[in-house]
Amino acid sequence: MQLTKLELHGFKSFADPTEMLFDSGVTAIVGPNGCGKSNVSDAVRWVLGEQRARVMRGAKMEEVIFQGSSARRAVGLAEVSLHFSNDDGGLPVPFKEVVLTRRLTRAGDSEYFLNRAPCRLRDIHDLVRGTGLGADSGVVIESKMIDALLSDRPDDRRELFEEAAGVGLYRDRRRATERSLEQTSADLARLDDLINEVTSQVRSLSRQRKRAERHAEITTRRFAVDLTLASREMAAWHEELGELDGRLGALRADAPAAQVRVGEAEQLRDAAHAARAAADTARSARALAAAEAREAALTLQGEIAVAEERHRNALDRRQRAEAERSEGAALGERVVAEWDAARVDEEQTTVALREAAEALQRHVGAEEDARGGVAAAREALERADRHVRELRDAMRRIELEREGAERELAAVAQQSDSLAAEHEQLAAQQRLAERELAAADEALALAKGAAAEADAAAHDARETAKEWRDNDAIARADVRRIDEEHAAVQGKLSALEGLERERVGLAPAAARLLRDRDQFGEGAVLGPLSDFIGADAATALLVERFLGPTVHAVVVRDRATADAVRHWHATANPGALLLLPLDALQDLQDGAEAGELASQVQTEGPVRSWVRSLLGHVRSIDDGSAFIDARGAVWLPGTQSGAGPLRRRAELFELRSAVAASEATRAQAAATLQVVHENFVKAEAAAAAASDAATAAHQRVQQSAAVRADRERTHQRATRELADAVALSERLSGRRAELGAKITECITAIERESAALTAAEQAVSGTREALADADRRQDAAREARAAAQVAHAQAQARREVAAERRVRLERERDSATARLETLQRELFALAEDDAVLERQMLGWRDELAGRQQTLQGAESALAESEAAVRAADAALTGADHALDAIRREAVAAADALHHAELRHTELSGKRGAIKERLETEWRRPLDDLLANYVPVELDDDALAAEAEQLRSQLEALGPVNPLAIEEHEEEVKRLDFLQGQRNDLAQAQQSLQQAIREIDVTAREMFLKTFEEVRNHFRHIFLTLFGGGECDLRLENPEAPLDCDIEIHASPRGKKTQRIHLLSSGERALVALSLLFGIFLTKPSPFCLLDEVDAPLDDQNIGRFVRMLNQFKANTQFIVITHNPRTTTEAADAVYGVTMQEPGVSSLVSVRMRGPAVDATAAPAAAV
Incomplete structure (x- = not known):
């Protein structure tokens, strides 16, 4: 690829x-x-x-x-x-x-x-x-990677190694697993808190169930008491409501006559009020007419005063306008004369400006011609200077080349002289290295034999330690199991002792009597019958089945105490209760003999006779499912829901015996564990000593191997350096011949360039003189052009001043003409307004006399209306007094009716309130409540006292949870679910901890494997770049390779230093390149891009870098971004140039x- x-x-x-x-x-x-x-x-x-x-x-x-x-x-x-x-x-x-x-x-x-x-x-x-x-x-290697390797921060260096090893993914997985482990631990802690909370809730619900039963008993009694009191109150209210109905009928019959009398009085009062309103209306109308007449007279007087003031103002304004018109006419004549003079001045300055502009154009053209001559002369001078500089640079380069060749020739001669002595020294070093290598091979063989023996001894010690470790684990497991069994028995014993102390399971009435026993005197109430009977678990079960509730009987001193308890029972009403007086046994003992059940129990004190009486001649049949007494009667007890007090005391005795036996077993197991653990510690120490011995033996093997590798490298280095010395001697001979020829060529070239330089310097002198003449002509043209510019500017300024003066005078002339026209129009308008105003003032004075006569008539009519209003007020006052007296009588009758209705409503409301209260509290209709309750035969005060006592008992009992049983079952299920969830989380926690351990082991193995590969590649490339020397990579702490620092040691040939910080910058960069290429070769890529990694290298180290590229380019495609010309010329098979033309x-x-x-x-x- x-x-x-x-x-x-x-x-x-x-x-x-x-x-x-x-x-x-x-x-x-x-x-x-x-x-x-x-x-x-x-x-x-x-x-x-x-x-x-x-x-x-x-x-x-x-x-x-x-x-x-x-x-x-x-x-x-x-x-x-x-x-x-x-x-x-x-x-x-x-x-x-x-x-x-x-x-x-x-x-x-x-x-x-x-x-x-x-x-x-x-x-x-x-x-x-x-x-x-x-x-x-590592497909891209850049200069900052060199800085990372050479920096004082070990994390930067480690990051490159971890990327090569690929452990970064494992670090991320470990961090994610640790976060999950933290979250799981937090969830486990929260779940433990929740389990504790739910456990507490379960205990609380158990107590709430008992309180709910007591609450139901008190509520039943309170129902009867409340219904009795309510029925008596409603009967009393029914009688009072009958009396109120008769009284309300009489009062309602008298109400219409009172209302008729009130209506007649109100009609008389309304008539008087209407007369008063009519008189007041007439007075208001006349007062309004008088006010309007007065207002009209005042308004007309004000308008006359305003008109007189306007007439005086108009006269003043007309006088001022006449004066302004005279001044404006004089100003207009003066402005016209000045405008004619400004127009003539503007025409003259325009002609002068035209002449100055023509002169300026002529001088500008002359200056441009002079500037062109200067530019041509300067360009010729620059060409001549450039030619001189080029000749000088060429001579300087040739001189530098000659000096460099002479220095190199002297260095080559000196190196050739010292090479012969070095050759003999290298041959001696090679022979010494061969002898040291043989000795190292022998020492390595001996060390490997010793290491094998130490490994065998360590293996035997580890097997022995493993056996004792297993025994220790078994002993510890036994101790834990015995401790758990002991804790379980001890916990059960503590729980039963707590139940025994709190009398749990005892009948409520018996428990209540025992709490109140002090009021009967010391020794009067001895305790429950079960406290005086002892038996094993089987016998206790038979006795409890036969006696049934009798087992909860309370033993008292005598019959007098029994009578006192009976009175207490009638008042407290705690429930069913059985008393056994000791002085009543005389009648019960006649003819009694010890029977089968009586012989199987142990009794204490004076109750022995009661036990014989109750259990004498009683035998169990069918494995205790039935009993036959002395009379032959067959007893068939029912199934009991739980253990009684006798069985609990028998179980307590058995548990105390079990705890004592468990204590002895625990002591024996602890002693066994101590012996086993001591043997295990001794075996571990022996295994550790054997392992240390084996480790020391292996370290001696590694040291011997390292010495042998060092001797082998020394031998290889000596052989290579000897061959390099021979090759270097041959190259030096050829180089001396090349340098001699190059020095001769440089001398000839210097003589040739010196002659050309002399001619060029003479040409430069002539060009300089021509440039000086052109500069003088340009300066003269520039001065003439500047003078013409000044004259042109002055002419232009004069013309602009003249034009501005003419325009300003034109504006002043137009403004004066417009002002005269405005004043003339204003004088005409003022004259017309004066005439109109005088005519209005004459009419207003005639109208004012008529309005004053109207005002006098309106004031006379207003006085008559005031007298009529006073008479109507007196009549209205009398009618109001009569109406108030009649209304008071009607209000008194209405109040009596209202009070009777309020009482009727109050009684009805009380009955409704008590009905609503009872129906709301007991959640049934009142009729059903009254039909189903049983009346309590007590007086009202006793019933109220008992109701208050019952309410206090409910308040003291506090709120109860009627669903305690169902909630208790739900919480128990929830507790079981939470405990299952906790077990799952604990298992997940262990799984995450195991995953972290596995990740650490895998990352360690990958890192150590990659580190060793990088180490080998680094040594090989270092020798290639430096032509010898020593280098190594070391872990600061080999026991913790994932966290320790990585140390780089390098000693170039001829140097003894180990720390890379003591090397020169070029050597340090070369060491870093060796390590980077070692990392690259550990994870090779189809190509490698080097980004300016050769920047810190000098010429000698660049040569080594180029040799390395030439060595590896057969197997790897290199792309080198560089500034160094030697890298480009000596190593590159293709070159791209990158620029920013734009x-x-x-x-x-x-x-x-x-x-x-x-x-x-x-x-x-x-x-x-």
């Missing part, structure tokens, strides 16, 4: 479609700085799938599209194609030519094509996998192969 062509269109500075053809060997790309050479390497990276904009030297990927220039607009897309020859089938596609294309638009659309057919980036990666191509491969746009201008140059404009990519 071989790269045949690169196509670019719109990529960075390559705006036009550009093609570059490639053949085998080395293709150089040259050009000045900033012309776009490195854009070629960016294009190769980009088309192979590079996704990082910073690698493309940009902030975002759209910047690879041509951005435009001063003469061109930006393009809309960038496209790059790579053409490969697939004759050898290196790419798994049935095509002889494969074209990879990438296209990007400014809209952000990125497309990939395979042989012009659309595809995915993943398809291209799959296609080139295994060929050394790809965005992360600013901002790169183009190919020429191509040179091993033949004549080809014009790139005619053939953009003619390399074959």
Whole structure:
């Protein structure tokens, strides 16, 4: 597979479609700085799938599209194609030519094509996998990689090695797995918290179930009490409502007569009010007429005053207008005279300006002629100077060549003299290296034998340690199992002891009596019967089946205590309760004998007689499913739902015995584990010592191998250096002859160029004199032209001043004429307005006298209306007083009716409220509630007290959960589900931890394998570039290769230094190139692009670099971007020139192969 062509269109500075053809060997790309050479390497990276904009030297990927220039607009897309020859089938596609294309638009659309057919980036990666191509491969080697290898930051150096090894993918997978592990651990912690919360909820629901039962008992009693109180209250309200109905009838009958009296009084009051309104209306009308007459007289007086003021103002204005008209006439005559004088002055300045312009044109022409003569003389002088400089440069180049040849000849002679002595020294070094190599081979064989013996001993020790490790694991598993069994028994024991302390399972009434036992006196209530009976589990089951609820009986001291408890029971009503007084046993013991069940139990204290009475002569049949007492009666107990107090105490005894036995077993298992673990530690120590011995033996083998390799390299280097010395001696002899001939040629050329330089310098002197004469003529013409320009400017300024004065006077003349006409029109209008105003003032004075007479009549009529209004007010006041008295009587009757209705409504509302309360609280209709309740035979005060007590008990009990049982079952199911989820998460956590370990092992193996390959290639290429010396790559910590630093050691021939920082810059760059090529050869590609990697190399190191390219170009196709002419001339099989003939746009201008140059404009990519 071989790269045949690169196509670019719109990529960075390559705006036009550009093609570059490639053949085998080395293709150089040259050009000045900033012309776009490195854009070629960016294009190769980009088309192979590079996704990082910073690698493309940009902030975002759209910047690879041509951005435009001063003469061109930006393009809309960038496209790059790579053409490969697939004759050898290196790419798994049935095509002889494969074209990879990438296209990007400014809209952000990125497309990939395979042989012009659309595809995915993943398809291209799959296609080139295994060929050394790809965005992360070493197909492009650039100068910044040298800086990364030589920098003090180990991460930059490690990054190149990791890319070559391909461990970056594993690092990404490890980080992703670690994130998943963190998330899983967090989920597991949250799930543990949730499980704890649900467990607590289950315990809480268990307690809520018991409270719900107590709540139901209190609620039933409260129902009866509330219904009794409510029925009594509603009966009392029913009687009061009957009395209110009779009273409301009488009050409603009297209401119409009161309303009739109020209506008559209101009619009288309305008539008086209407008379008052009529009088007030007449007064208002006359007051309005008087006000209008007064306003009209005042308005007319004001208009007369305004007219008089206007008449006086008009007289003043007419006098001012007469004065202004006289002044304007005088001004107009003066302006006309000045305008005639300005017109004559303008005509004279126009003639003078024309004459000055003609003179200026003549002087400008003369100056142009003089300037042309100066330009011609200066051009001739520049040609002569250029010719002199060229001759001098040629002589200087020839002189430098002669001096260089003489220095090189002296150096060659000196090198030839020292070469003979060096030849003998190299021969002695070769013989010494042969002897040292033989000794190293013998030492290596001995070290390998010792290592084999150490490996066998280490294997035996590891097997022994493995056996003890297995025994230790078994012992630990036994200890864990025994601990778990002990914890389970201990937990069950603690739970049962807690139930025993809290009397769980005891009848509620018995438990209530035991809590209140102190009120009966010390020793009065002894405790439940079960506390005085002991038996094994089987017997306890038989006793509980036979006794049934009797097992919850409470033993009391005597019958008096039993009576006190009976009174307490009537008040507290805790439920069914059985009492066993001790002084009642006398009547029960007659004829009693120990029976079968009585003989199987152990009793304590005074209750022994009660036990014989209850269990005497009782035998179990059918395995305890039935019993026969002394009378022959057959007892068939029902199935019990759970263990009773007797069985719980029997189980407690058994669990305490089991805990004691478990403690002894735990101690024995711990002692066994201690012995096994001590043996295991000893075996591990022995295995570690054997492994250390084996490791030391292998290290001695590696040291011997390293010494042997070092001796072999020394021998090879000595042999190669001896051969190089012989070849160098032959080359030096030929070079001395070449340099002698070159010095003779340089001397002849210097004499020839010296004669030509003398003639050229004489020609320059004559040309300088001619240029001086032309400069003097040009200066005279320039002065004359400047004087003419000044005269022309002065004439032009005078003409402009005259024209401006004439225009200004014309405007003043026109303005004066217009002002006179305006004043004349204004005087005429003022005279007409005065006459009209005088006539209006005479009419207004006559009208004012008539209006004053009308005003006097209106004021007399207004006084009469005021008297009529006062009389109507007095009549209206009397009618209002009478109406108020009648209304008070009606309001009193209405209030009585209203209070009666309110009481009726209140009682009805109370009945409705109590009905709503009861129906809402008990959720049944009131009729059903009253029909189904059982009345409580107590007085009202006792019922209210009990209702309050029941309400307090409910409040003290607090809210209960009636669905506690169902919720308890749901929470238990939820807890089981969560525990299953936790087990799954724990298993996933272990799987992720195992995946991380496997990733670390795989990445370590890949890195070490690649590191060793790069190391071998680096040594080989280093010897090729430096012609000898030593180099090596070392890991700072071989035990942690994925995290430690990589050290580079290099010693060129003749130097003992190991640190690359002590080498010269050129040597350091050459060492870095050796390592970069070593990395490249580890993952070889069909071609390699070198981007200005030879920039820091001098001439001698450039020669080594060229030799390396010539050595590898038979197997690898090289594209070299360079500034160095030796790289271009000595190594390149084809050369492309990149330039910017148009600013901002790169183009190919020429191509040179091993033949004549080809014009790139005619053939953009003619390399074959």
